[in-house]
Amino acid sequence: MNNLTGNMDALDNTDRIYFAPLLPWQKVLWLQLTERVLKQQSLPHALLAAGMQGMGKRAFVWRLVAWLLCRERGTHPLGACEVCESCQWLKSGTHPSLQVLPLVSMPISAESDALQEKSSSTKDKKRR
Numbered sequence: 001m002n003n004l005t006g007n008m009d010a011l012d013n014t015d016r017i018y019f020a021p022l023l024p025w026q027k028v029l030w031l032q033l034t035e036r037v038l039k040q041q042s043l044p045h046a047l048l049a050a051g052m053q054g055m056g057k058r059a060f061v062w063r064l065v066a067w068l069l070c071r072e073r074g075t076h077p078l079g080a081c082e083v084c085e086s087c088q089w090l091k092s093g094t095h096p097s098l099q100v101l102p103l104v105s106m107p108i109s110a111e112s113d114a115l116q117e118k119s120s121s122t123k124d125k126k127r128r
């Protein structure tokens with residue numbers, strides 16, 4: 001059940017996730033990424049969000065996605081404006097430039113591996 005709840009968070013398309021507050025420990029990284037975009041008009045070809053559970057990685061990534069898509073990002077360096085057409089599309093879950101991969105395409109996590117092992121060991125016990 002916890003895994004199911006976690007998956008629902010991954011699919012959260014409400015404005016809560018796109019416009020979540022920037023947490024204090026995220027500010028340096030936020031400035032590094034956004035200044036690079038504003039000055040060099042570029043980002044690395046891939047970004048990996050990794051760290052301890054509960055640090056706000058998912059919200060940070062969605063906040064960055066919203067800001068990258070925001071048409072007013074030049075005048076809103078700390079987050080998407082929440083008003084422009086792009087931000088409205090995000091809020092309604094209809095942004096034409098945002099494609100989110102389905103959960104079945106995601107790599108299997110250690111947690112789901114543990115659940116599969118538990119499930120298969122239960123089946124083994126039933127067979128005996």
Ligand SMILES: [Zn+2]
Nearest residue numbers: 070081084087
């Ligand atoms: Zn905007």
